[in-house]
Amino acid sequence: MLHKQPDLDLSPHVSDEVRKTTCYMCACRCGINVHMKGGKVAYIEGNRDHPVNKGVLCAKGSAGIMQHNAPSRLRAPLKRVGPRGSGEFEEISWDEALEMAVGWLAPLRAEAPEKLAFFTGRDQSQSFTSFWAQNFGTPNYAAHGGFCSVNMAAAGIYTMGGAFWEFGQPDWDHTKLFMLFGVAEDHDSNPIKMGLGKIKARGARVIGVNPIRSGYNAIADDWVGITPGTDGLFILSLVHVLMKAGKIDLDYLARYTNAPVLVNSDPKSPEHGLLMRDSDGKPLVIDRNTGKLAAFDTPGVRPDLHATHRAAGITHRPVMHLMAERYLDEQYAPEAVAGRCGIPASRIRAIASEIARVAFDEAIELDREWTDFRGETHKTMTGRPVSFHAMRGISAHSNGFQTCRALHVLQILLGTVEVPGGFRFKPPYPKPVSAHPKPHCKVTPGKPLDGPHLGYVSGPDDLCLKDDGSPARIDKAYTWDNPMSAHGLMHMVISNAHAGDPYKIDTLFMYMANMSWNSSMNTGGVMEMLTDTDENGDYVIPRIIYSDAYSSEMVAYADLILPDTTYLERHDCISLLDRPICEADAAADAIRWPVVEPNRDVRGFQSVLCDLGARLNLPGFTTADGGQKYADYADYITNHERKPGIGPLAGWRMGENGLTDGRGSPNEAQLDAYIENGGFFASHIPENAAYYKPWNTAYQEWAVGMGLFDSPQSYIFDLYAEPLRRFQLAAEGHGTRQPPDHLRERIKTTLDPLPIWYAPFEDAHVDPVEFPIHALTQRPMAMYHSWGSQNAWLRQLHGHNPLYLPTKLFNAHGFVDGDWAQVTSAHGSITVPVAHMAALNENTVWTWNAIGKRKGAWALDTDAPEATKGFLLNHLIHELLPPKGDGLRWANSDPVTGQAAWFDLRVKLQKVPPPDQSHPVLEPITSPVGTGPDTLAWKVGT
């Protein structure tokens, strides 16, 4: 054949219309362009103007079309007709469904609102759902942070007034050394990849600290394959080496942190360890100019890191002294920690010296004048271009809170927080602990709760305890077991409700939380608790209402299903009151809007809550004449005001002289303005306010103007966290609110106001010799929790999840590819396929999270590999640690925040003959939606 070219149409029709909304294929909240043809979704790409993703989009986002059209979508409200767990339902009308819910909930509200436990999972509307729960009057509300990354969030806020992830970011444009600890590959998905791309393009160094060298760690210039649970020890060793070499930023520490603040150092004093304060409650320092006491924020003060102060017979020493005593101790020397961390001492020193070199020899100056909160004007902005990022890998351990604190302390010692090249906050952060609400738990039948459920405690007085000292909340958040549980403990709700401890509940109401599968520890046990009956044959947890868009495993365990829409069929707001989409240089929020209407009898869950709230006469959802206040969620987003002038969305509000941002009255055309602008709003921070935000008067004024604060909120970073010390003081016997005796020693040890490291609790409850192997999960970049593997395209990428074994273990057990192993923990046993992975910590095994599926769920065939060879490690992890003979069952959680300690898991392995499928084998559940089609060829245009 001779060369011949057909005539090609090089400019084919792309779409009839582009509708711009916000992705929901994970929690990253990227802007997407949804290309429409003939009223159908034809193609999804990233929105170039969007602050989060700037046009790029990950695999999940591009596969949204398969999610939106998934055969597993629920179609109508469902009433359970078979036994719980069977999956047998009948479709009912919305009126019947809502009346059923009202019939259950109205009597509870009138008599005992706490008998409703309302918990939401991967909810992105927490400021709304919590408002609903607060109006109902139950103290039992939280979202999923307790089993996700509350250690990271709480440690960040208690240390530096803000956390990683959506609340902050490395300064990708200026950083010269980036160190990444334990981040799930689907978290902050596109921004991290974009940032790594920027760093790589200019040849800056990336150090990855992770037992597993996949994804981000695969492209790291240097990989530190650390032993799980020892990150805190490694970090404190870096602190030791850097302090010993004087490679810390003394000027920064003196000005912007509590390193110079004086601490009561008399062990006999009832205020031992508390900060010295003036009559206004302001922490005191010694002024180097005068040698006298001064409030930390006094204009002209030069806080002294060195001088001590003696008053009324008590010596007060600066925090810096306590840090020197703690961290210069040889217990933190690289040689002392190397074995436990699995990192040679020479490597720890090499990393520390590279950090020191970049921070101090490659410091940068931006030519931007700014004025600090003491009134001093600085000609430039100095930057120490070392940045850090971390997420669940370091936080989902029982020592996670202190480990996250240790990392923040390292950042602060180097002077790399809120400076060019370092870590930067995103609005509404930075925000001091004092500007957050405290938790509220006072129940009055028929009335709203006395305030927001979740918040930040500053000491024992803020705990959620009843008058008799028993927990006020079903999840035992904010109790002596875990005093600073800022996100609640969703993972304890079902087991506590089942045990009737601290009390029985009536209705469990959940949203987007796959508790009978991948969102619970002890999955098999949870299924039993959800189906267990009492001596009368009644379910121990009497009623369960669940809302989900898809036929997830949890659907089968509910009595009433309220079917949600897909993310392309709904209104949402990604709000500054909640978890916004801000960037370090801009305040930003966003919406979702129905780019297509549902073709099923389903409703957006938030709109359903508006309806249900009115039917229950909740004050926030009812008009003065008793009518429904918000017709739907769009109406709420537009018209709700949290306080005068502040609503869910900050853009296009109505000011006295027309449209305005931040503070303003509701604007009926607000959502149209968002749609017109591509689904989001962004307000840029002035250049001279872009760094040093906690102390920068220009930023503080901008934040007040935006409505983030009512007045400037400058503060100093808490290297020394006084709230922790208050709990220790109580454990030492001071004060009127006292912990139970069995918790005193643990509180004294673990709630240390300066970061410490202790071995993960499982190590003390499980024999490390019998169970020598660490077992982890991580999520692939192309999957989000359980949602991904119902997706026809994504499940072709990650439809299998073998247990990956390092070379040493693979060879030691004589495995070859295709073999199976029995994996046993102190709690349970699973039998699963194995595979070899060399780039892995030699004592660690791992698998992809939530690929395994229950037969009958997600509209998959029952012989789908997810249901036959897929598996969950969750079966091996209990919400309680094994008994250790003291008559108590200790929670498998962080003792500070209650975060689920997923990654403390220890196992042993045994080679077994290949079974026909993974174990445990569970009975199929009846699918309320059938199964999907065999062949797909998804073209909507002609």
Add this chain to the structure above:
Amino acid sequence: MTTLPSSTQKKLGLVIDLDTCVGCHACVISCKGWNTENYGAPLSDQEAYGANPSGTFLNRVHSYEVQPLATSDKVQPAAQLFHFPKSCLHCEDAPCVTVCPTGASYKRVEDGIVLVNESDCIGCGLCAWACPYGAREMDAKEGVMKKCTLCVDRIYNDNLPEEDRQPACVRTCPAGARHFGDFADPDSAVSRLTAERGGVDLMPEQGTKPVNKYLPPRPKDQLDSAEHIDILAPYLEPVADTPKGFIGWLDKALEKI
């Protein structure tokens, strides 16, 4: 058998940065989405929700582990993992074209893009056998050969904004590991990037003269090499060995600021 053009005016292709690719599969799915809805037959999936899901993809990412050998400096070097995206490399001497019995496979004179004219494709599969890279996939539903079009229906498309006239995989890549351009122009961004970073051909011994290039990964795990440690050691010279000594140093150091 089909003839290749003696030369092409441009050599459009991709340069893929293996130092930066995190293996996220964004390019894979973006490609799947665009090319299911656009050029030719949709990319179908079989057993989409069943036991052996299998579909047509024009671009796939493979991962490879490398175990470096021990040296005197590093007795136990850590293994490394690389992500390797692969699609048609739009070879200058494309064996998939010359093997085609119907002329359905062809290389465009204007820009060197290798395409399949689906109306002439008989689904014989010879081209897939001839391609040494495994870059062509037969669509099981349509029975025609599918391959990367370099988004020929995007890159010249007047219905798209100028900035979007690039392949879907390049537009979507979050890490910026994929670059598109004309390798016939030595001053193009892709030519310069390839020159600066030592871009390489995939399997040059096959003689296909691929247009697409790969940028090799930079050396890894160098920080604790003997050479680095010599440079870095002075940074950790102790100022004090005890807390008391440190507090004394503090006082002196504070005088200087």
